[in-house]
Amino acid sequence: MTAASTAATHLFIITGTSRGLGAALAQALLKPGHRLICVARNRNPELEQAAAASGVKVAWHLQDLSQAGPAAAWLGSVLDAVDEAPASATLILNAGMIEPIGPVAALQEATLVPHLLTNLATPMTMTAAFLARTERFGCPRKVLAISSGAARRPVEGWAAYCAGKAGLDMFVRSVNAEYAQAPAERGVRAVALAPGVVDTSMQATIRGADFAQVQRFRDLKDNDQLASAEDTARRIAAYLDRPDFGSTELDDIRNT
Numbered sequence: 391m392t393a394a395s396t397a398a399t400h401l402f403i404i405t406g407t408s409r410g411l412g413a414a415l416a417q418a419l420l421k422p423g424h425r426l427i428c429v430a431r432n433r434n435p436e437l438e439q440a441a442a443a444s445g446v447k448v449a450w451h452l453q454d455l456s457q458a459g460p461a462a463a464w465l466g467s468v469l470d471a472v473d474e475a476p477a478s479a480t481l482i483l484n485a486g487m488i489e490p491i492g493p494v495a496a497l498q499e500a501t502l503v504p505h506l507l508t509n510l511a512t513p514m515t516m517t518a519a520f521l522a523r524t525e526r527f528g529c530p531r532k533v534l535a536i537s538s539g540a541a542r543r544p545v546e547g548w549a550a551y552c553a554g555k556a557g558l559d560m561f562v563r564s565v566n567a568e569y570a571q572a573p574a575e576r577g578v579r580a581v582a583l584a585p586g587v588v589d590t591s592m593q594a595t596i597r598g599a600d601f602a603q604v605q606r607f608r609d610l611k612d613n614d615q616l617a618s619a620e621d622t623a624r625r626i627a628a629y630l631d632r633p634d635f636g637s638t639e640l641d642d643i644r645n646t
């Protein structure tokens with residue numbers, strides 16, 4: 391066995407890898423020495439092919455992340471099955487949804503609750519599972535939550551999304567506060583990172599919706615001002631590598 395084949399790998403768990411930013415993040419992290427655990431409800435055969443060709447070890451899981459309990463149980467069992475302590479472990483909470491879009495007075499439990507489960511409660515329970523089940527590795531740990539500018543300033547018609555992402559921001563701060571004094575082998579650094587306005591199917595949903603600022607998003611697309619998922623993912627991958635990762639717990643990739 392060569393030295394390279396026995397070296398510990400850097401483990402990444404990425405949610406929402408079937409398309410958009412999550413798929414581009416998985417692609418950007420297909421590097422030697424990495425091991426990826428990817429999850430969404432749908433497959434992405436093109437990405438799976440690229441991963442197979444890269445030689446990087448990737449596990450693809452189909453899981454509905456709108457159910458916070460089963461999502462955490464799934465992650466716990468996947469992490470318990472990791473047989474070799476990684477050099478580092480990173481949880482990327484990317485899966486998310488924008489709908490329901492509409493006035494506050496029209497909010498309904500039937501669409502609001504699945505939204506908050508997907509965008510807030512599941513990221514929280516998955517982080518809990520990640521922290522509990524990776525402690526045995528004693529390796530550096532990171533949590534990267536994909537947040538939004540809408541967490542930090544309200545957008546009319548996006549009350550569910552703004553509230554969920556603002557909750558995610560505060561959750562990240564809470565994790566950092568709780569682990570600030572942790573010894574290195576139990577430590578974790580968490581960041582909530584806004585990715586900018588990225589050309590994905592979520593933006594298509596936004597452009598097709600009815601809310602006060604919709605024209606701004608249509609203009610960004612028409613004027614070719616959206617960031618590409620690939621470029622954004624490359625920048626996020628570089629951000630994860632920064633030695634000062636975690637020093638700005640609420641960040642925006644456009645500031646980097």
Ligand SMILES: NC(=O)c1ccc[n+]([C@@H]2O[C@H](COP(=O)([O-])OP(=O)(O)OC[C@H]3O[C@@H](n4cnc5c(N)ncnc54)[C@H](OP(=O)(O)O)[C@@H]3O)[C@@H](O)[C@H]2O)c1
Nearest residue numbers: 406408409410411430431432455456485486587588590592
């Ligand atoms: N695009 C932007 O301009 C923008 C701006 C700010 C923040 N963000 C954030 O960036 C992240 C990625 O967004 P995107 O633009 O790439 O969106 P997208 O193209 O709609 O992709 C969303 C991803 O999340 C997964 N997902 C959604 N609900 C899920 C569920 N219940 N269970 C499992 N997976 C689920 C989807 O997979 P399946 O449907 O296959 O399950 C898909 O892979 C989100 O957190 C979003 O809020 C995006």
